[in-house]
Every structure is written in C-alpha cells, then in structure tokens.
Amino acid sequence: MRQYLDLMQRALDHGAEQSDRTGVGTRSVFGHQMRFDLAEGFPVLTTKKLHLRSIIVELLWFLRGDTNVRWLQDRKVSIWNEWADENGDLGPVYGKQWRDWQAADGRHIDQIAELIDTIRATPASRRQIVTAWNPGELHAMALSPCHCLFQTHVANGKLSLQLYQRSADIFLGVPFNIASYALLTHMLAQQCDLDVGEFIWTGGDCHLYSNHLDQARQQLSRAPGPLPRLEILCRPAAIDSYEYEDFVLHGYEAQPHIKAPVAV
Numbered sequence: 001m002r003q004y005l006d007l008m009q010r011a012l013d014h015g016a017e018q019s020d021r022t023g024v025g026t027r028s029v030f031g032h033q034m035r036f037d038l039a040e041g042f043p044v045l046t047t048k049k050l051h052l053r054s055i056i057v058e059l060l061w062f063l064r065g066d067t068n069v070r071w072l073q074d075r076k077v078s079i080w081n082e083w084a085d086e087n088g089d090l091g092p093v094y095g096k097q098w099r100d101w102q103a104a105d106g107r108h109i110d111q112i113a114e115l116i117d118t119i120r121a122t123p124a125s126r127r128q129i130v131t132a133w134n135p136g137e138l139h140a141m142a143l144s145p146c147h148c149l150f151q152t153h154v155a156n157g158k159l160s161l162q163l164y165q166r167s168a169d170i171f172l173g174v175p176f177n178i179a180s181y182a183l184l185t186h187m188l189a190q191q192c193d194l195d196v197g198e199f200i201w202t203g204g205d206c207h208l209y210s211n212h213l214d215q216a217r218q219q220l221s222r223a224p225g226p227l228p229r230l231e232i233l234c235r236p237a238a239i240d241s242y243e244y245e246d247f248v249l250h251g252y253e254a255q256p257h258i259k260a261p262v263a264v
C-alpha cells in the first residue's frame, strides 16, 4: 500500500491549511489518483490494523439499500452512529440512491441491478455508472455522499472499477473506502463471471485532519508488508445475498492499530 502512504506524505508535505466544516481544520491537496491491480493482492493497509468487519458489514448494508444504522448496530458496527437521528435514520444516503433512486417521473431505479445487467449484456458499454450524488435529495441526507460516483469497465475478461471520492479523510476514511470498493469489485466480477482487473481511486479534496498528524507520521515510519489474498467462499444468486462469513482474507498481517478521533 505504498500508494496510500504516498498520498499521506503528499498531504503532510504539501497540503494547504484549511478550516473545514467540522471545525477541526485540515491539510488538504486537491486531485489524486491511486491504482491497485487486484490480481496482486487485496488492497488493505498493513501499516495499521484495520477493522475489516466494519468495512464488510457497511458494504453489505449499502447493498441491502438500508439507510438506518440499526442493522449495523445489531452487527456491532458503530461507524455511522454519530450522524444518525434519534430513530437511527440517515436520510436517503448511499443505500437509497444505489438501490432505489426516485426519478422525476415516479420510476424507482435500482442502479446496482442495472449496472450488473449492463456488465453482463454489453460489457463494452461506457455507461456503467452508479452515482449517489442526487442533488435533489442532498438536503435530506445526514452527510452528502463522499464516495459519490463509480464506473466499471470490462477488458480482456477482467472487471475494473474507478471511484470518484469528492472528499477524503486520509487517515480514517480512505483505508475503509479502498477496501470497501476493492471488495465490491470482487463481488461484481464474481456475479458477472469475470476476473478482477484494477481498482482505481480518484480523490477530490484529500485531507489530513489536524488531530491526525502525529498518527500519520507514526504510520509513515512503518514499512508496508505483503498484501493478503481475498477468497469468497460461495457464489450467491444475487449481489445483496452475500454474508459477512462468505469472505476470508488469507495472510492479513498488519502492524498495531492506531487510534484517531473522527471529525463530526
């Protein structure tokens, strides 16, 4: 995960000081790209132990079309708690937009199902896009989508995926986002009988919060290890039928976790 450490180093060395929405303050660079060849291993940080269960369960929750934190909490995942209202609701965030986008003419659009249909029927299509950025509903969301658009691409029997993330919390959010979309690429490829190609991460405002700088330096002092390998134990009939237990990471050896406060 040299690519990730390079982004962290770039923000530390060249980031502009910004006062941001949360009041914490950041060092930020604009525009960055990282490429991961998924055949070389699963892109998960080895320079800090990641809580993979939170990442996998959150992705399954998006794919269910769920936007209430209760299902996450029942599975001991707390990463969305700070943004939920007293009923656990987040408004029409990712799950809603991915699985049930409401069009002006009253249609309900399942972008994930349409994406899979398109990949299977017309793999050369250049219209394989899912977007969570619904300008008409932003006001009702607890947080505007950060990982707001992705596109898939098929070449030589391999599925690649590129994400556009408009706002990126380099220390806490980005490791989650990379692993989550790499996992989604594997799941989509399996559902469409393709091999995995590349995951490409493209970021807009990429920032280190001012209370994450020591943690970032600590991480940069560590040498990255080899990437683990992902195994999916079964092939469910649908993309929303995977379970946490279906995923096994072989050889994930990471250095100790580093704690950091999340900016709300």
Ligand SMILES: Nc1nc(=O)c2c([nH]1)NC[C@@H]1CN(c3ccc(C(=O)N[C@@H](CCC(=O)O)C(=O)O)cc3)CN21
Residues within 6 Å of the ligand: 050, 051, 054, 077, 078, 079, 080, 143, 169, 172, 173, 174, 176, 258, 259, 260, 262, 263, 264
């Ligand atoms: N400032 C900020 N950064 C984010 O990354 C972020 C948000 N806000 N708001 C919405 C979601 C929630 N996400 C989060 C929230 C918390 C952690 C976090 O605290 N991670 C801990 C482990 C916590 C756990 O798994 O239980 C970490 O050390 O990685 C990570 C991603 C990503 N998003």
Ligand SMILES: O=c1ccn([C@H]2C[C@H](O)[C@@H](COP(=O)(O)O)O2)c(=O)[nH]1
Residues within 6 Å of the ligand: 021, 022, 143, 144, 146, 147, 167, 168, 169, 170, 172, 173, 174, 177, 263
């Ligand atoms: O998946 C996610 C979700 C959120 N983030 C980070 C990026 C920012 O630090 C905040 C969102 O604040 P905005 O003012 O809406 O940009 O959350 C992330 O990195 N990954």
